[in-house]
Amino acid sequence: MSVDERLRIGLARNAQSCDPDVELLLKAALTRGQRDRLLRWAGVTAGVVAAACTALVLALSLGWRSDRAPLVPADGATSTAALQGLYAADVPAQPSTPSVAGRWVLEFKPQGVLTVTAPPAYPGVVSGVLYAVAGDELRTDLFSQDLCAGQPLGRYAMTRSGTRLTLTTTVDPCPQRVAVLTAASWTALP
Numbered sequence: 001m002s003v004d005e006r007l008r009i010g011l012a013r014n015a016q017s018c019d020p021d022v023e024l025l026l027k028a029a030l031t032r033g034q035r036d037r038l039l040r041w042a043g044v045t046a047g048v049v050a051a052a053c054t055a056l057v058l059a060l061s062l063g064w065r066s067d068r069a070p071l072v073p074a075d076g077a078t079s080t081a082a083l084q085g086l087y088a089a090d091v092p093a094q095p096s097t098p099s100v101a102g103r104w105v106l107e108f109k110p111q112g113v114l115t116v117t118a119p120p121a122y123p124g125v126v127s128g129v130l131y132a133v134a135g136d137e138l139r140t141d142l143f144s145q146d147l148c149a150g151q152p153l154g155r156y157a158m159t160r161s162g163t164r165l166t167l168t169t170t171v172d173p174c175p176q177r178v179a180v181l182t183a184a185s186w187t188a189l190p
Contacts, residue, residue, distance in 0.1 A: 083108045083133055083138070083158070083165075084108050084109065084110060085107070085108060085188055085189070086105060086106070086107050086188065086189035086190075087105070087106045087107075087108070087165055087186035087187060087188055087189065088103060088104065088105045088106075088186065088187055088189055089103070089104055089180075089183070089184040089185065089186045089187065090102070090103050090104075090184055091103075091104055091119075091179060091180055091183045091184055092183055092184070094179055094183065096175055096179070097175055097176050097179040099121075099122065099123075099124070099147075099176070100119075100122065100176050100179050100180050101119070101121075102118070102119025102120070102121060102122065103119055104116070104117065104118060104119065104180055105117040105189070106186065108131065112130050112131055112132050113129075113130065113131075114129040114130060114131045114140060114142065115129070116129055116142065124143065124146045124147055125143075125145040125146045126142075126143075127145075128145065129141060129142050129144075133158070136157055136158050136159075137155055137156065137157060137158070137170060138155070138156045138157075138158050138167060139153050139154070139155050139156075140153060140154050140156075140177075140181075141153050141154075142154065142177050142180070142181070143174060143176055143177050143180075147174065147176040147177070148174035148176065148177050151173050151174050152171075152173065154169075154171070154172035154174060154177045154178070154181070155169075155170040155171045155172060156168060156169055156170055156172070156181060156182070157169075157170050163187055163188040164185045164186065164187060164188075165185065165186040165187075165188065166185045166186070167181045167182050167186070168182060169181075169182055
């Protein structure tokens with residue numbers, strides 16, 4: 001008997017001894033695939049629900065504070081007429097807030113718009129600043145786009161004496177805004 005014949009006989013014998021139940025194996029494979037798909041969808045659904053809950057918690061804790069109310073009433077009426085104009089102050093260098101030292105100019109405009117001119121060395125954002133006056137209290141969102149991002153509005157008591165405007169902190173968690181607005185008296189400019 002040649003080697004070729006012996007191989008054929010051996011392979012035929014091995015093939016007859018292995019008779020798999022194809023239907024049973026196919027059913028098991030399909031069941032396993034369905035289970036894997038269900039587990040994947042359950043994981044994706046849980047992830048989406050967790051992301052939605054996180055977004056809701058962040059929106060409630062950061063976005064909907066009472067101090068986030070518009071600074072200017074909807075009808076545009078403000079009591080800012082007495083404060084309108086240009087004011088300047090030289091903010092001294094302080095160890096806690098060195099980035100805000102220098103000459104600052106504030107222009108209180110109608111409709112609650114505050115134009116800010118920062119010292120040349122200040123690299124931050126000072127555009128889009130709003131303010132409101134209620135009695136002797138000034139509310140502002142100065143530095144809300146960078147140094148005071150995510151913090152409530154600053155509230156300051158105003159005292160005027162001739163051409164001088166002095167602001168005293170009522171409530172403000174932002175040290176940079178406090179340093180700029182309260183470190184020196186503001187002088188009205190012509």
